[in-house]
Amino acid sequence: MGLENNYFELLNSILKEGNRAIPFLMLDLDRIDENIQLLQKELKTEAHLRIVVKSLPSYPLIAYIANKLQTNRYMVFHQPFLSDLASKLDHQADILIGKPMPVKTAAYFYKYISKNNPDFNPFTQIQWLIDTKERALQYLQLAEKLGQSLRLNLEIDIGLHRGGFHSFDALNETLTLISEHSDKIEFSGFMGYDPHVVKIPSVIRSQKTSLKRSNEFYEECKTLVCEKFPQLWKDHLTFNGAGSPTASLHNSASSPLNDIAAGSCFVKPTTFDIPTLHNYQPACFIAAPVLKKMKGTAIPGLEKLKKFMPFINKKNAQSFFIYGGYWKADYIYPEQLEENKLYGVSTNQTMVNAPKNTNLEVDDFVFLRPHQSEFVFLQFGKLVIIKNQKIVDEWELMNNN
Numbered sequence: 228m229g230l231e232n233n234y235f236e237l238l239n240s241i242l243k244e245g246n247r248a249i250p251f252l253m254l255d256l257d258r259i260d261e262n263i264q265l266l267q268k269e270l271k272t273e274a275h276l277r278i279v280v281k282s283l284p285s286y287p288l289i290a291y292i293a294n295k296l297q298t299n300r301y302m303v304f305h306q307p308f309l310s311d312l313a314s315k316l317d318h319q320a321d322i323l324i325g326k327p328m329p330v331k332t333a334a335y336f337y338k339y340i341s342k343n344n345p346d347f348n349p350f351t352q353i354q355w356l357i358d359t360k361e362r363a364l365q366y367l368q369l370a371e372k373l374g375q376s377l378r379l380n381l382e383i384d385i386g387l388h389r390g391g392f393h394s395f396d397a398l399n400e401t402l403t404l405i406s407e408h409s410d411k412i413e414f415s416g417f418m419g420y421d422p423h424v425v426k427i428p429s430v431i432r433s434q435k436t437s438l439k440r441s442n443e444f445y446e447e448c449k450t451l452v453c454e455k456f457p458q459l460w461k462d463h464l465t466f467n468g469a470g471s472p473t474a475s476l477h478n479s480a481s482s483p484l485n486d487i488a489a490g491s492c493f494v495k496p497t498t499f500d501i502p503t504l505h506n507y508q509p510a511c512f513i514a515a516p517v518l519k520k521m522k523g524t525a526i527p528g529l530e531k532l533k534k535f536m537p538f539i540n541k542k543n544a545q546s547f548f549i550y551g552g553y554w555k556a557d558y559i560y561p562e563q564l565e566e567n568k569l570y571g572v573s574t575n576q577t578m579v580n581a582p583k584n585t586n587l588e589v590d591d592f593v594f595l596r597p598h599q600s601e602f603v604f605l606q607f608g609k610l611v612i613i614k615n616q617k618i619v620d621e622w623e624l625m626n627n628n
Contacts, residue, residue, distance in 0.1 A: 235560035238514065239592050241618055248516040248590065250551040252597075252607040254288065254494065254622075256614040258510035262493045263295045265506055269475040271482055277302050277323060277467060279490025280625070281601040284308065285610050286315060287622040292493055302467075302488050306332050311626040313349055314341040320352055323380060323418065323467055325488075327358040327390070330365040337373060354380040354415045354465060358391045360401045363412065367404070370411040378415040379405060380465060383448050385419035385441040395451060402456050409459075414452070416465035416486075419445050425472045425503055438476055445483040475503050496597040497557055513556050513595040513603070514611075519548040520589050524580055526569055543567075544583035549593055552577025555603050556595035561585050564593060 382391035
């Protein structure tokens with residue numbers, strides 16, 4: 228199922244029949260279902276799937292995908308999202324924090340956590356990510372202040388070089404600290420992120436070599452715990468990694484992971500148009516109404532050049548102003564539509580140009596593909612949900628306050 232013109236012609240007709248005309252963020256559940264099935268086929272059989280919340284910042288969307296995948300594991304990168312989820316999830320959920328949070332943020336979360344959801348235990352169901360011994364000490368102090376035990380998952384640098392434990396000495400010191408204070412801080416596993424595996428140019432290092440190096444270091448970290456800290460080793464430890472770009476590379480017994488994170492692959496914004504996700508379908512689109520249509524292109528101060536503009540660029544044959552704009556997104560329908568860089572972009576009304584043969588009128592919708600989901604989705608009030616070529620619902624976004 229590609230991005231044929233008739234697909235967007237159908238979406239345009241659906242939106243024009245609706246009772247509202249503003250910029251929409253649209254999700255196609257049929258495409259999302261296909262992407263879910265594809266990931267299920269690619270996943271390592273014994274690994275658990277963990278949904279990356281920042282990439283799918285809508286609780287109904289998260290719940291939909293979690294139900295399809297039969298998972299109750301989530302990765303969260305933002306305190307407001309954590310607070311929102313803690314008010315909704317049940318006693319089976321497990322949350323892994325995806326980046327090391329300032330201890331002040333964790334303290335704030337616990338101070339203001341909703342008391343209306345007794346099913347969720349914020350101490351036993353959250354793993355806080357730790358990247359240094361100093362941060363582990365801070366969380367130890369927080370645990371003592373709260374009078375509760377906190378679960379700590381250690382971030383290891385397996386080649387991305389964005390922080391985390393990169394030496395066995397530093398890791399050994401932190402594991403020793405945890406072991407000495409096991410009544411207040413509990414070792415819950417490792418997290419190692421490896422997008423560099425598919426991003427390093429092959430002339431520098433092959434994907435196979437990069438993956439092998441990352442997996443070997445990860446495995447050595449696990450061995451360190453098993454051999455030197457057997458008291459910390461448990462059957463239910465979380466060894467998380469991957470992400471949408473590399474999830475399919477961890478489908479063999481050689482992978483050290485038992486917990487694989489993914490999120491963006493389900494909606495596939497343009498940043499994820501990469502070889503490892505080639506078979507996944509774009510499932511998220513911005514639709515914006517056309518407000519004005521003009522013949523030619525007139526630039527303030529350059530009015531005398533208007534008649535020459537189509538010769539400079541054939542796309543200057545028509546000008547349109549759309550409702551909104553300046554999103555992190557690419558115009559995809561109608562074809563050959565583009566922003567006029569000379570005129571400048573606007574979040575209010577953006578000028579776009581098109582060739583003479585482009586069939587586009589006022590009140591039609593133009594369509595864009597977001598570069599990413601985590602930021603772009605949050606610019607829209609609700610997500611418009613399509614299934615079986617019909618608008619079936621509107622889904623709320625996560626609480627971002």
